[in-house]
Amino acid sequence: MHAEVRYSALICALLTFTNAFYVPGVTSKSYKDGETIPLLVNKVYSEESELQFAYTELPFACPPTGRVKAGRFSSGASISLNLGEVLRGDRITVSDYQLAMGQDEEAKFLCSRTIDAAGIQKTRLLIQYEYSAEWIVDNLPGATSFMSTDKSKKYYAAGFKIGEVVKDMNAGLQFAIHNHVTLVLRWHRAPGRDGEKGKKVIVGFEVFPKSISASGRKEDGLPPSGEVTHAPFILTVPSNATDMRDTPDASITIPFTYSVYWREDEKLEWKNRWNIYFVASDDSSNVHWLAILNSLVIAGLLTAVVAVIFTRAIRGELKGDTIKLKQRRPSGSAKTGSGLLGSVEDIEGAAETSADDEEDLTGWKLVHGDVFRAPAYATLLSAVVGSGTQLIFAMAGIIILSAVGILNPSFRGGYVSVGIGLWLFGGLFAGYFSSRLYRTFGLQDWQQNVVRTASLVPGLLFATIFVLNLFVWIQASSTALPFTTLVALVALWLFIQLPLVYIGGWYGYSQAGAYIHPIKANAVPRQVPPQSYYTRSVPVVLFAGFAPFMVLFIELMFVFKSLWLDKSGYYYVFGFMSVVGAILGVTVVEVAVVATYLQLCAENYHWWWHSFLVGSSSALWIFSYLVYYFYTKLHITGFVSSLLFFAYGALACAIYGLLVGTVGFLASYVFVRRIYAAVKVD
Structure with missing residues (x-):
């Protein structure tokens, strides 16, 4: 027994050296100079709330016009998501931000967005709760970068704040929206033949948000250039009202601009581009x-x-x-x-x-x-143990696949999607062990035990999610699951989970038989x-x-x-x-x-x-x-x-x-x- 424990500990210890390694899962995407690259907007989230919101549904978000074309994508198109992405609240859409490989843009106008009093109030609440936005370029999340105290290491924190709270001695707390972003994209020479052809790969995506007042802008909507100190754009209550509710028809117009800079990073290769997110x-x-x-x-x-x-x-x-x-x-x-x-x-x-x-x-x-002697509630114990073996299989599979790098950050939603897949396949083990134990207890109706085993965990999960989904849906959060997703989950249980548990249950009860005491x-x-x-x-x-x-x-x-x-x-x-x-x-x-x-x-x-x-x-x-x-x-x-x-x-x-x-x-x-x-x- 001691030898087995030592060998198991040794094998598991070797797995610790895989914590910085991952298999990308797909080949790198290389771009030639001037090629358009889509910028995807996803959602906003906060440490102070469990509610997430789709970025395109925010009151201040510029509506996509469809004018940006990037391969098969055009702005305004929704990206197809896997089940894991939907369950984690992702809602990804192609934006109007124009990115061309290697081409810097000192300042570019995006849109002017007019929002009413209700929109102002909601935006202020989002800023107050420190919501951050998640943007994506080439499957990399836009990040806020930090330097260590000794300037020796650079840290990435996914997302960036949509605004900031400004303290004013006279006006008190004010809310400034970040209506200008500086996008810094880092590139590296593409590996292999693409690199010989001059193509490049993206290895970093940083976002530096800023709030710039609407006053003093040029005719094209851009702020004054040069070394100019810009006042922030404050989301203020109209001057003739003491409360936002007093002027429901009031509105303000927010100009949105952006800058793009491409910088070469000779040290960071594409296969290691996620490492900077895990420096901490x-x-x-x-x-x-x-x-x-x-x-x-x-x-x-x-x-x-x-x-x-x-x-x-x-x-x-x-x-x-x-x-x-x-x-x-x-x-x-x-x-x-x-x-x-x-x-x-x-x-x-x-x-x-x-x-x-x-x-x-x-x-x-x-x-x-x-x-x-058979215990009390033996039917329930059989179902519980069967469901537990199913979870053991799924959890062991997730940890192993993650430890060797097959599940990794580049596979968005992969942790949840693969986990659900493993759990569904584990229905064979659930039915087998549940039915064998069921027969060991001297019970006869194994078909009923199969249904009970197949419904125990899914029923608990679905009932909880369905009730909570009502609360989230009222808040108009992207965390709320669409009705089609709920139907898909029921279909997975009915057409995959239940048949697999039945097959395992039939074999365990009829072929393998009871355990011999x-x-x-x-x-x-x-x-x-x-x-x-x-x-x-x-x-x-x-x-x-x-x-x-x-x-x-x-x-x-x-x-x-x-x-x-x-x-x-x-x-x-x-x-x-x-x-x-x-x-x-x-x-x-x-x-x-x-x-x-x-x-x-x-x-x-x-x-x-x-x-x-x-x-x-x-x-x-x-x-x-x-x-x-x-x-x-x-x-x-x-x-x-x-x-x-x-x-x-x-x-x-x-x-x-x-x-x-x-x-x-x-x-x-x-x-x-x-x-x-x-x-x-x-």
């Missing part, structure tokens, strides 16, 4: 190693406890042990099965340990006739004696989840920061996450085994649900930390945003709990089968 992540690598060290210490302590149980307690108790039963399962009376939990030959082979002398039965040996359950259940405090379900479940939570704690800080502070969604240090995930799995297994052993020693044979709850209990600690993070680190305001945060946070914790709870259950199931198979039954 690279700087925190020492903290990630600290997280791994912390996880190894916790897992090592638990491994020592499990080793004591196996070497001293169980092996010592089994030596010379004989349990006599009046009835014994005849050889070959049940169908031989194989799979994750082992075959009947393995179990019977492990039962060779015997002796002639009898001894008094105590502890876990005393409940041998009840330990394999080494001891037959007694006809009359044994009475469970009063339990000590440390064997009662509630305290055990609460305290058992602390160790897995501590394994994840440091890495959780980076995940939360990426999701709710940076709002970039660019958490791609999956090399470290794969190691922490492997250690987490080992920790959950060990905690579940120890808790199950202590429960059986207390002559409590109701271990089925107990092992699952012990495995999933770290989800309670994670949600508690999520609440703490909300009140101490985040600045989210508003009822709807808070509702979205806690609802989706609770949903994520529930899915995580289902996954690790299944790991704990399977580990305990294997453990219980092995220790009772090692007892000679006469």
